Amino acid sequence: MVSLNKLKILFLVAAVTVILMISLTLFGVAWINSNPGYYRYAVTVDGLSNYTGEPATDIIVPMPMRDGNLVFSEEELQYKQFGNWKSVIVVTPHGKMLAFQSVDANLTDIHAKFFKGFDPGELKLTDLQNESLSPLMSGGLDTPVRWNSSTQEGSNYTSVLFFPEDLIPLNANAPDIGVSLELTVSEGIHHSISGDTFRISIHECIPPEIRGAIPISVHVKKYLDGNWVPVNEEGIPILSRS
Template sequence: MKTPGKRTSTLLIAIVLPLAFMAYWLVRMFNISIGPEAIAGAVFIAGVFVAVGLGAVALKKGAKVHWVAVSFVVGAVLCVLIFLGISLSLAWHESVPPLVSYHVSVVGLDGRTGDGSTTILVPLPMKDGEVVIPSSELADRTFDNWTTTMVGTKDGTMLAFQHRQKNLTDIDARFYLYEKDISGTERLPEEYLSPVLEKITDEEYTTVIYVDEGVRPPGDLTVNLELSAGGGLFHGMFEDMYQTEVQESVPAGTAGRIVVTAEVEEYRPSGP
């Protein structure tokens, strides 16, 4: 059988490697029931062996080592370009709507008692004067014997956690809203905790919570409120994400209306 010449061999090296790499990804992308990753790996390894064999043939026929090396480098560069092209193609079609989440945590109630109608009030997540999470998702929810409802106060409408038993537990509640679509990666921090009592800076304002005066015995409470918005994917790129947080330590003996500070910052979740 006639073997390829040295020029043909070196040229084929630069062609076989990217073809094998492309075949590797095509096999992985197709829904093959029997070991797609193993088959894809075998295809690519076979391509590498063919390229090495062609390199040996070229050297045997008198090709210079640096030309064979250049062929491998060109093939590797083409593999990288194929990988980038496939990644960008897949990312362009990947869009995930952003998420609005509200986490309410009150620690220090566990083991204490109430009068059978204990109520804790926290701000509502708002945007443009409207509750950003539907009331159907906020009200009439139960979290470990705490039931939620929306109530009016002199400061405005707030989210109430009500406990109808004497033995209390800590509050740990999460509310979510997946937005319908996404149009870009830029996002402004438009969501906020209402009521807003006073704007201190663009990233800081005061709001209010209420702690039932019937909680016994008096003890320290830790109130943590986190409102997060954004973080969707637009053509494979992450949207801006903002988090509004209230961290308040309520000392023993303090109850009723308590003014707290909310801080807004751009939030970047840690990677895996």
């Protein structure tokens, strides 16, 4: 009988030990499963190879802002070379913006990316309205022709970009210039808990007759269950209309 009780005790101790080891292993895996948060700003301007400009050509786009401050420092944004284009910060009637400058009249497309990482758990999105592509416009700007090439639902606010007046098509069949600006902000993963990920984006096709200050619609989406879902200013998903 004594031996049987000892066996029961030993079995109980072994079972508890195994359970503790499994629990500690799972906890350890969850604790170390972390990915950094980040900001990523991708600027793509396609179709410029079908146009010509002056010896110096500036394409001016909005800059990522958070609560009125630059997401990227001026040092992180300025004087970066992307093919034939160099990034610089310029002052416009609507405030500071990001310009891509080319000193070659034979233009090429623009493909630029800026990235800034944060330690897991460091980046917290307390108010989506603080995240923006600046400048924010309270109303639209007057242009000779209105258009909307975007296929996205809704628009959270309006910003502006600048195309020079001397941006001239090389031939009558030159396509529109495609502009894609995407600011992705992610809280990352902290101890296996996934944070929010949002994308503030602009997608437009600019026809040859539109130049100067150009109003552009800005859309905000949240990454949910493998899909980008439109959200309102508070970050609440907008239900699709059937």
